Amino acid sequence: xxxxxxxxxxxxxxxxxxxxxxxxxxxxxxxxxxxxxxxxxxxxxxxxxxxxxxxxxxxxxxxxxxxxxxxxxxxxxxxxxxxxxxxxxxxxxxxxxxxxxxxxxxxxxxxxxxxxxxxxxxxxxxxxxxxxxxxxxxxxxxxxxxxxxxxxxxxxxxxxxxxxxxxxxxxxxxxxxxxxxxxxxxxxxxxxxxxxxxxxxxxxxxxxxxxxxxxxxxxxxxxxxxxxxxxxxxxxxxxxxxxxxxxxxxxxxxxxxxxxxxxxxxxxxxxxxxxxxxxxxxxxxxxxxxxxxxxxxxxxxxxxxxxxxxxxxxxxxxxxxxxxxxxxxxxxxxxxxxxxx
Amino acid sequence: xxxxxxxxxxxxxxxxxxxxxxxxxxxxxxxxxxxxxxxxxxxxxxxxxxxxxxxxxxxxxxxxxxxxxxxxxxxxxxxxxxxxxxxxxxxxxxxxxxxxxxxxxxxxxxxxxxxxxxxxxxxxxxxxxxxxxxxxxxxxxxxxxxxxxxxxxxxxxxxxxxxxxxxxxxxxxxxxxxxxxxxxxxxxxxxxxxxxxxxxxxxxxxxxxxxxxxxxxxxxxxxxxxxxxxxxxxxxxxxxxxxxxxxxxxxxxxxxxxxxxxxxxxxxxxxxxxxxxxxxxxxxxxxxxxxxxxxxxxxxxxxxxxxxxxxxxxxxxxxxxxxxxxx
Numbered sequence: 271x272x273x274x275x276x277x278x279x280x281x282x283x284x285x286x287x288x289x290x291x292x293x294x295x296x297x298x299x300x301x302x303x304x305x306x307x308x309x310x311x312x313x314x315x316x317x318x319x320x321x322x323x324x325x326x327x328x329x330x331x332x333x334x335x336x337x338x339x340x341x342x343x344x345x346x347x348x349x350x351x352x353x354x355x356x357x358x359x360x361x362x363x364x365x366x367x368x369x370x371x372x373x374x375x376x377x378x379x380x381x382x383x384x385x386x387x388x389x390x391x392x393x394x395x396x397x398x399x400x401x402x403x404x405x406x407x408x409x410x411x412x413x414x415x416x417x418x419x420x421x422x423x424x425x426x427x428x429x430x431x432x433x434x435x436x437x438x439x440x441x442x443x444x445x446x447x448x449x450x451x452x453x454x455x456x457x458x459x460x461x462x463x464x465x466x467x468x469x470x471x472x473x474x475x476x477x478x479x480x481x482x483x484x485x486x487x488x489x490x491x492x493x494x495x496x497x498x499x500x501x502x503x504x505x506x507x508x509x510x511x512x513x514x515x516x517x518x519x520x521x522x523x524x525x526x527x528x529x530x531x532x533x534x535x536x537x538x539x540x541x542x543x544x545x546x547x548x549x550x551x552x553x554x555x556x557x558x559x560x561x562x563x564x565x566x567x568x569x570x571x572x573x574x575x576x577x578x579x580x581x582x583x584x585x586x587x588x589x590x591x592x593x594x595x596x597x598x599x600x601x602x603x604x605x606x607x608x609x610x611x
Numbered sequence: 612x613x614x615x616x617x618x619x620x621x622x623x624x625x626x627x628x629x630x631x632x633x634x635x636x637x638x639x640x641x642x643x644x645x646x647x648x649x650x651x652x653x654x655x656x657x658x659x660x661x662x663x664x665x666x667x668x669x670x671x672x673x674x675x676x677x678x679x680x681x682x683x684x685x686x687x688x689x690x691x692x693x694x695x696x697x698x699x700x701x702x703x704x705x706x707x708x709x710x711x712x713x714x715x716x717x718x719x720x721x722x723x724x725x726x727x728x729x730x731x732x733x734x735x736x737x738x739x740x741x742x743x744x745x746x747x748x749x750x751x752x753x754x755x756x757x758x759x760x761x762x763x764x765x766x767x768x769x770x771x772x773x774x775x776x777x778x779x780x781x782x783x784x785x786x787x788x789x790x791x792x793x794x795x796x797x798x799x800x801x802x803x804x805x806x807x808x809x810x811x812x813x814x815x816x817x818x819x820x821x822x823x824x825x826x827x828x829x830x831x832x833x834x835x836x837x838x839x840x841x842x843x844x845x846x847x848x849x850x851x852x853x854x855x856x857x858x859x860x861x862x863x864x865x866x867x868x869x870x871x872x873x874x875x876x877x878x879x880x881x882x883x884x885x886x887x888x889x890x891x892x893x894x895x896x897x898x899x900x901x902x903x904x905x906x907x908x909x910x911x912x913x914x915x916x917x918x919x920x921x922x923x924x925x926x927x928x929x930x931x932x933x934x935x936x937x938x
Contacts, residue, residue, distance in 0.1 A: 320837060321837075322833050322836065341836075341839070342836050342837045342839070343836065343837060343838060343839020343840075346846070347837060348837065349833075349834070349837050351830045351833070351834060352830075353828060354830075355828065355830035355831055355832050355834040356835070357831065357849060357852075357853075358853070359852040359853065368838065368840070368848070369835075369838030369839070369840065371836075420726070420838070448705075
C-alpha cells in the first residue's frame with residue numbers, strides 16, 4: 271500500500287561504508303527482490319527501510335512522507351526474519367496476537383484477524399501449539415502469519431527461506447507468491463542471495479553489489495539485457511559463459527558472454543568455435559556439455575533431453591544470432607551493433 | 612565375506628553390543644579417577660560425619676575409637692526428672708540451633724533476593740552495547756575476585772563505629788546523628804552482613820544472568836520493536852520468560868552457597884547471636900568445644916536442610932539442570 275523512495279541513501283558503521291548511495295523507487299504493491307552476494311549490503315538496506323538501523327545520509331520516503339526518523343512500529347511495516355524470531359514460550363496464537371494486544375484492538379477483532387491469517391496459511395490447527403512442536407516450514411508460516419496480522423503497508427522478508435530444505439523452499443516460495451497475489455496492494459520487499467528465488471518471485475529485481483545498485487529491472491530484463499558482467503554472471507543458472515582474449519576481440523569487446531542454452535551444435539564447417547567435450551552432466555530433462563574451446567574455462571552447452579554425445583568427442587559450436595552479450599573492459603555492455611560476420 | 616555377515620544378523624548385532632560395551636568401559640575408566648576423588652573428598656567425609664552424629668565422639672577420641680553409639684540422642688533425647696518434668700536435650704531442642712537456622716534462612720532469602728534483582732539490573736546494563744563495555748564487565752568482577760576474608764576485613768573497617776568511612780559519610784550527609792556500631796549491634800549486624808555479601812556476590816549473579824541474556828536471539832527484540840511493544844512489556848513478557856532457565860540455575864547456586872555461609876560472618880560479626888548461622892554453630896561445636904557428636908549432628912541437619920531446599924526448589928520451579936528442555 272506504500273510507494274517507497276530511497277534518495278542517495280548511505281549507511282556507515284564507523285569507518286566502514288556499507289551502503290554507498292542508493293537511489294531506488296519501489297512502487298505500490300510491487301514485489302521487489304534485493305539480491306546479491308553475501309556482504310553486498312542487501313540485508314542492511316532492508317533494515318534501513320524497516321527502521322531497525324538508522325540511515326546515515328540520504329532520504330527515505332513512504333508515500334511521499336519522509337520516514338528517516340520514524341520509529342519502526344510507526345512505519346506500517348511487518349518483517350519476517352530468517353530465524354522466524356518466534357517467541358518459544360508462547361503458543362502460535364499468542365505469537366501472532368502478541369503485537370496486537372497493545373494496539374487497543376478488541377479481543378474479538380484480534381481473534382478474527384489471527385484466525386483469518388491462520389486460515390490463509392492453513393495453520394488453523396496449530397494455534398495452540400508451541401513453536402518447538404512445529405516443523406521448520408510451519409514455523410515459517412507462523413512467522414508470515416504474524417506479519418499478516420499486523421496488516422502492514424509494507425511486507426519485509428529477510429532471507430525467509432534459507433533455513434528450509436530444498437523441497438520445502440520450493441513449496442514455501444509458491445505460497446509467498448500466492449500471498450503476494452492475494453495481497454495485491456501490499457508492497458513486498460524480499461532479500462535473498464538465491465537468484466532462483468529472485469527470478470521466480472519478483473516483479474522487479476534490484477541487484478546489489480558492494481553497497482551499490484548494479485541493475486534494477488524485471489527478471490526478464492535482467493536475464494536478457496544484463497547491463498554488466500556482474501549481473502550477467504549472477505542471474506541465470508548455469509552461469510553465463512564468458513570468453514575473453516581473442517574470442518572477445520573478434521567481436522570487438524573485452525568480454526563476450528553467451529548463455530548455455532543459446533549455443534547450438536552444428537555440422538563441422540559452420541562453427542564459430544570448436545572443442546572437445548571434457549565432461550557431461552545429465553539432469554534428466556536437459557544435459558550440460560562442458561566443451562574446452564581453448565579459452566580457459568570450458569564452455570557450458572545446454573542440450574535438451576538425455577546426453578547423447580560422449581566425453582572426448584570434438585563438437586562444432588555456433589551461438590544463436592543476437593544472443594551474444596558484449597562487455598567492455600569495465601564490465602559495461604558495448605552498445606555498438608555487432609559487425610556483420 | 613559380506614554375504615556371511617548379512618546372512619547372520621545375530622552375529623553382527625553381537626558385534627554392535629560389544630562395541631557399545633567397549634565404549635561404556637572406556638567411559639568408566641575415564642571417569643574412574645574423578646569418582647575415586649569424589650569418594651575421598653565428598654562421600655567419605657559425609658559418611659563419617661553422619662556416623663559421628665550417632666556417637667558421643669569427642670575431639671580426642673575420634674581416632675582412637677573410644678566413642679560409643681548413642682543413636683539419635685545427639686538430635687533429640689529426653690529424661691524424666693524426679694519431679695516428673697521432662698528434660699529435653701539434643702540439637703533439635705536447642706534454642707541456639709533454631710536461632711541459627713532462622714538466621715541462615717533469613718540471610719539466604721534476603722541476600723539471594725537482593726543479589727538476583729541487582730544482578731539482573733547489572734546484567735541488563737552490561738548486555739547493552741556501549742563504549743568500554745569490556746572494561747566495565749571485567750571491572751565489575753573485582754568484588755567477587757577479592758578473597759572473602761579480605762573483603763570482610765575491609766568492610767569491617769569501613770563499618771567501624773569510630774574510624775569507619777560509612778559512619779563518617781552518613782554523619783556528613785546527616786542521615787544519622789551518632790556513629791553506629793554496625794557489626795556489633797544486634798539490630799544492624801545482619802544488615803552489615805547482607806550489605807557485604809550483596810556487594811561481593813552480585814557480580815557473580817550478574818555474570819550468570821548475562822550469559823543467559825546473551826542466549827536470547829536479537830531477532831526477538833527486533834520483532835518486538837517492529838510491533839511497537841513497550842520495552843517494559845518486552846522485558847516481562849519476552850526477556851524474563853526466556854531468561855527463566857538461566858535465572859533458576861543462578862538462584863539455585865546462590866541458595867546453596869548462602870545456606871552454608873561461614874567465612875564472611877565468622878570474620879565480620881564473629882560474636883553476634885543475630886548473625887550466627889548453622890555452619891558457624893556447627894564449627895563452634897566441633898572445633899571449639901570438641902563435641903564431635905553434636906557438631907556432626909548439626910552438620911548432618913544442615914546437609915538435610917540444604918537438600919530439602921534444593922529439592923523443593925527444583926520441584927517448584929521445574930528447574931532444567933540438564934539443559935535438555937530449554938531448546
